[in-house]
Amino acid sequence: MKKSILSIIVFVVVLVFSSEANAQKFPGLDKSPMDAASYPSSYRESDKKVKIIYSRPQLKSRSLSKLAPVGKVWRTGANEAAEITFYEDLTFGGKEVKAGTYTFFTIPGEKEWTIILSTAKNVWGSYFYQESEDVVRVTGTVSKSKKNLEAFSIVFDGEDENFNMYLGWGRTIVTIPVKG
Template sequence: MNSQKKNFLVLTVLFLLAMTSSVFAQDAPKPKASPAQTATGKVGAANISIAYSSPSVKGRKVWGELVPYGKAWRAGANEATTFTTDKDIMVQGKALKAGKYSLFMVPGEKEWQIIFNSQTGQWGTNRQGANFDPANNVLTVNVTPKKAAKMNEALAYNITPKGFSLLWENLEVPVAIK
């Protein structure tokens, strides 16, 4: 084999290797903008879990703009947030049977509605807004938001022996459970 053929063969192999590595590099998974999270804890004898996707503030004004006041919201990003309890509980003094529910919220400047809906597994929004049928609402309670102790860049849920809170931006939305 002459040197021209050897050089051509070496260059061809190097080119193919370079192309293969660039193709595989494009398939590397990118981190999600709103990663899936799960908060778990106990309230009395009940095991509670909240599964949600956690968006970040990223310099945006969240309440009243990104998440409008007066409109049902999926309480996270991507799929509808789910709330699961293995025991019957009292939420803000109202009964909620053990089970798995989609959790939606209607933010307001002074008061929020927290909605437990029996339909689960749906994407969180559709063209009309929050993706749920109000006929499947099992429980709706009102709560009062308050200023958070610190800025929370990423949306989070915290479950304590007294209930749960949504924490995002400079706001905390506590929900009492017994």
């Protein structure tokens, strides 16, 4: 009898410790959380024309030019470079773009930003950017916002086949026209 009770106790102890040893460890929230923007922007709309996945760094008392330097290729967000998917052929910034998934880089400027769609895949940052992988380069116009945006943000807005993509951070807003 003592032996079977001892066996049960050993079994329970092993069970308790083995489940703890195999428990999953989930990380806390990322400092620059991943987000997505799409057009149409309704989450219930399944017939999307475009969707971008990007991370949202915050200014935290730093300047935009320090985080996204003027004249240098930027990953457009934080962590991995942003990825944009066009679900149909579109005119993006005045140039034809075939349906597909592209890495989305930018080169910030004072009055305009260069927007780059690249064939590169699974890219961390813009450290290994290669111009030879560019699919298209377009220009986004810069305007100033009255409101300061602490976290980098991307949104789409428009009607039907004519809409705009907006990149916003600090007081800078970059607009890229898109036509379906």
